[in-house]
Amino acid sequence: MKIEHPNRPAPKAEAGTPLLTVDNLAVSYGGIKALKGISLNVNRGEIVAMIGANGAGKTTTLKTIARLLPISSGKINYDGRDLGPVSAESLVEYGVSLVPEGRGIFPNLTVRENLELGAWNHKSKSVIVETEMEVVRLFPRIGERVKQVAGTLSGGEQQMLAIARALMARPAMLLLDEPSLGIAPRLVADIFEAVARIAEAGTTILLVEQNTRLALKYSRRAYVLRTGEIAMSGNSKDLADNEEIKAAYLGG
C-alpha cells in the first residue's frame, strides 16, 4: 500500500518527528468532562496505541481528532496545521482517515460501493481502480466479495472493509478505533497483521484498543488513558512489562 496521493503532497514532517500533536485537549458532553486535558503525539511512520478501560475516553479522543466532536479547550495539530477549524468531511483532504468504532460501514451498499465511497476525494477513475487493487491485495477476502452487500459480511470482514474503505482515501494517517471489537481471535490476528503492513508501507497509525496485549505487541509506543486523563505513557515493550499495567489490563 503506497501512501502517495495524486493531489496531495506527502506530509512535511520527517519520519520520526511528530505528525499529530494533541495538546492539553479537553472535551465535554454537555456538562460531563470526558477528556480533562490530554496531550499526546504520534510521530510519522509510528504505530501508537491508546489503551484504557471502558469509558476512559478513547473513542472521544479519536472522534475529536477526526473533528466529529467540538473541542472544549486545547489544540490538535496535524503536520503543522491546526485542526480546530477543520470540518470532519474535509479531514480526508488533509490525509487523515478515521475507521469508526463499531466499523461504521454502509451495510446496504455493496462492498465495492463502500470502497468507492472511501475514494470519495479522488476524482480520477484510474486512481480509484489502482487504489482498490492495492487495498484488495492487503485484504484478499474483501476482494473476493466486492459484489456482496456489506451487511452480509462476517464481523471480521466488516472490520476489514472498514479499514479498506479508509485506505481508499490514501491517508497519510489512520485513526483506528478498536479494530478487534467483537471479532474471532484468528481474524483479529489477520487484521493486526494487515495494520502492521499498512504501517510498514508508511502510513502513520493511531490505534485505540481494549485488547491491551495485542495493542502493545503491535505498537511502538502507547498511552494509557484513565477517566479522561493520560495515566501513563512510554514504549509499548516497557508498558507490557510494567507491573501495574499487567495487573490492570493484562489480567495478571
Add this chain to the structure above:
Amino acid sequence: MPRIVRGVLITALVVVVLIWLESGFGASPGFQTVLPDAAWRQLVLFAMVNVVIALSLNVINGMAGQFSIGHAGFVGIGAYTGALVAGHLHVRLGSGDPQFANSFIVMPLVLLASGTIAALFGLLVGLPSLRLRGDYLAIVTLGFAEIFRLVIATAQTGGTAEGSVAKFLASLGGQNGYAGPEGNGVPQYAGPFWIFGSVIVATLIAWRIKFSGWGRALRALREDEIAASAVGVDPTRYKVVSFVIAAAGAGVAGGLFASMHDGSPTVQPDSFTFVQSFDAITMVILGGSGSVSGAIVGGVFVTVTVKLIEQLQGLESIQAFRADHPSIDLNALRMVVYAAVLIGLMILRPEGLFGEREIFRRKRPKKGGGDPDNNAAQKSQSTQESTQDSENSTPADKESTESASSKQATSETLTTAEGTAS
C-alpha cells in the same frame, strides 16, 4: 446502432408523440382521441402532476432520508408563481384562447419561475433546519407550508389593502383563489405535451441523481452519517442541495398544476394544505422510499384512490347516508381510509411496494437496495479484470499464493463463510 443515434431517435419519437397528444397535427388532439371524457383527461393529467410531486419529494425523503412534511407548501409557491407568470404573459399575448404555439413561450417561463422561486424558498427553509441534527426539518417544513398558505388565505382582499406587499397579497384573491390578472381564470397552457414532458424529464433527473455519485453519497448519509463524513461526504451540503432540488421539483409541479388543461381556473390556498403534503408522503412511502419507479406508481395510485373516494361520495347510498348522519365528516374519513391503507402496507411491506428497487434494472444485489453500479463502475471492474489477466503481480495471484502458503486455515473458514453468505 450507436448510443447517440439511438438517443436522438428516441427523443424525437417521444417529442412527436407528445406533440400529437396535444395538437393532433391539425386533426383532433391525440389526447382527446385517446380519452374522449374530459374528467378522465383531467384525472390523468392530475396524476402526472402528482407523479412530479412524488418524484421530487422522493429525492429528500426517500433518497436523502430526511423528513419533509410540508411539500405542498412548495407546490403552492410554484402554483401561485406559475399562475402569475402565465396570467400576465397571456395578457401580453393578447388573451383569447390559449394557443399551443404560445405555450412554447409561456410554459418554459412558467416552469422556470415556479421552480426557481420554490427552490429559493427551499434554500431559505432548508439551510437553517438541515444544519441541525434531528427532526427539525419536519417541524420547520410543516410550519413553513402552513404559514405560506395562511398568509395567502387570510389576506385582506376588499380593496382596502395598503402597501405594496398587502396589495400584492390582496391580488392573489385570498381564500377564493387567484383567477389571473383579469379575474377570468388562469390560462390553461399546460397540456399533455408539457405535463407528460415534465414527468419524463423529472424521471430522468431523479434517475440520474439516484444512480450517480450524488445518489451514492445520499445513500451513505442515510445509512451512517458519521461514516459518511469520515469518508469526506459533507452531510449539510448534500442534504441542503437535495432539499432545494426537491423544492424546485415541487415548484415545477405547482406551475403545471396552476395552468393544467381541464384543471381548476383558479389557484386556491386550500389545494396546498397538510392533507396534500400528507398525500405526497403517502405516494413516496407507498411506492418505496428511494425508488424512482415507486414514486411514479405511488403518485398514480394515490391520485386514483383519492378520486375513487371522491366518486364514492357521489353515490346515492353514500349521499343518503350523509343526509341521515350530517355529523359524520366523510372527508375526514378519507384520512382514515388512507391511514388504514398505509398501516396495512407498512405491515405487509415495510419498505413500500418497490423498496428501494427499480422496475427496469436487471442486475440487483441479493439483499436490500437497488444496484447503482453505473457504467463507469462496471468499466472500472472490467479494466481491473483485464489487468489481472495481463499482469503477474495481481491481487488474485497474490491472494492465491498467500492462502496456499500460509493461511490454509483461513481459506477453510473462508469457504464456509462464503457458503453461509450466499
